[in-house]
Amino acid sequence: MKDTRPPNHATAPEDSGTGRADDNRLVGSDRVLAVLKELARHPDGIGLEELTRVIDSPKPTVHRALGALRRAGLADQDVRGRYMLGDEFLRMAFAHHEARPEHVRIRPVLETLAARFGETAHYAVLDGREVVYRAKVDPPSGAVRLASTIGGRAPAHATAVGKLLLAHRLDTREAVEQWIADAPLARRTARTVYMVDGLHRELEATRERGYGVDDQENEVGINCLAIPVYVTSRIIPSGAVSISALTFRTPMKALVDAVDDIRRALGHLGESGR
Known part of the structure; x- marks a missing residue:
C-alpha cells in the first residue's frame, strides 16, 4: 500500500x-x-x-x-x-514599533518632557527582574546624552521605573523575598538597594509618594524619577515614564520639585482608576 x-x-x-x-x-x-x-x-x-x-x-x-x-x-x-x-x-520591526499604542500615545509626552528638562525621557515596562525600554527621546540640545537604547534592559530593583512598577506588584516583605528568592540582586553602585528589607522599605515609600526614584543606584552620575502610565489598564500601570538626568545638570531635588509638572504632562495617561 x-x-x-x-x-x-x-x-x-x-x-x-x-x-x-x-x-x-x-x-x-x-x-x-x-x-x-x-x-x-x-x-x-x-x-x-x-x-x-x-x-x-x-x-x-x-x-x-x-x-x-x-x-x-x-x-x-x-x-x-x-x-x-x-x-x-x-x-517588520519598525512597522510593529511605530504601531504600538504606547509609542503612538506616549512619544509626544516624552518629547515634551525632554524639551522641558533638557534631559532624556524614557518609557519602560517590567519584564521579570528587568525593565525594557520601549521608547526614548533625547533632549533637543546638550552635548552629553544617555547611551540607553530602545529594547535595552536594566535591573528593575536599581531603576526608578523598575521600583515603581515593582511597588504595584510586591506589596509585602514576603512578596519581595519570594521575588528575589535564591538569585541575589546585583549591587550596581554603592547606593543600590539590593537586600530584602531595604527593597521592601523602598517599595513602600514608592507606593506612598506615587513615583519612583533612582538616586545614582543604577549608574553613578545619573538620577531618575518615574511616574506610572496607564495605557492598557486603569488599575495596574502598563509601564512608566521617566526623566533620566545627569546629576551635575539636573539634581534629584529638581526632579522631585517638578513631579507635578511631569504628572500634568502625562495627562490622562497618568490617571489610575483607584
Missing part, C-alpha cells in the same frame, strides 16, 4: 516517548533564533566563521539557519560575504 504520509514523516526520527524528536526540532528553531539575535549585534555584518564560533554550532548547521533566514528576508549577505539583518526584518 502506498505511503501517503508527507515526506518529513517518513524521514523523521521516531519519538520513543522521551520527546527526543520534539527536542531536536526545538533545538533547530532555537539555533535559527540565536543566529538572528547575533546578527542584530553586528550592524556592519558578521562572517560565517565568526558567527559559527559565537553560536558554538557546526558550520553547516549555521549556514542552513542563515539560508532559512535569507529566504524569509530576515537576513542578507553583502558583497564581502558578511551576514546582517535583512530589510524585511527591519520593515
Whole structure:
C-alpha cells in the first residue's frame, strides 16, 4: 500500500516517548533564533566563521539557519560575504514599533518632557527582574546624552521605573523575598538597594509618594524619577515614564520639585482608576 504520509514523516526520527524528536526540532528553531539575535549585534555584518564560533554550532548547521533566514528576508549577505539583518526584518520591526499604542500615545509626552528638562525621557515596562525600554527621546540640545537604547534592559530593583512598577506588584516583605528568592540582586553602585528589607522599605515609600526614584543606584552620575502610565489598564500601570538626568545638570531635588509638572504632562495617561 502506498505511503501517503508527507515526506518529513517518513524521514523523521521516531519519538520513543522521551520527546527526543520534539527536542531536536526545538533545538533547530532555537539555533535559527540565536543566529538572528547575533546578527542584530553586528550592524556592519558578521562572517560565517565568526558567527559559527559565537553560536558554538557546526558550520553547516549555521549556514542552513542563515539560508532559512535569507529566504524569509530576515537576513542578507553583502558583497564581502558578511551576514546582517535583512530589510524585511527591519520593515517588520519598525512597522510593529511605530504601531504600538504606547509609542503612538506616549512619544509626544516624552518629547515634551525632554524639551522641558533638557534631559532624556524614557518609557519602560517590567519584564521579570528587568525593565525594557520601549521608547526614548533625547533632549533637543546638550552635548552629553544617555547611551540607553530602545529594547535595552536594566535591573528593575536599581531603576526608578523598575521600583515603581515593582511597588504595584510586591506589596509585602514576603512578596519581595519570594521575588528575589535564591538569585541575589546585583549591587550596581554603592547606593543600590539590593537586600530584602531595604527593597521592601523602598517599595513602600514608592507606593506612598506615587513615583519612583533612582538616586545614582543604577549608574553613578545619573538620577531618575518615574511616574506610572496607564495605557492598557486603569488599575495596574502598563509601564512608566521617566526623566533620566545627569546629576551635575539636573539634581534629584529638581526632579522631585517638578513631579507635578511631569504628572500634568502625562495627562490622562497618568490617571489610575483607584
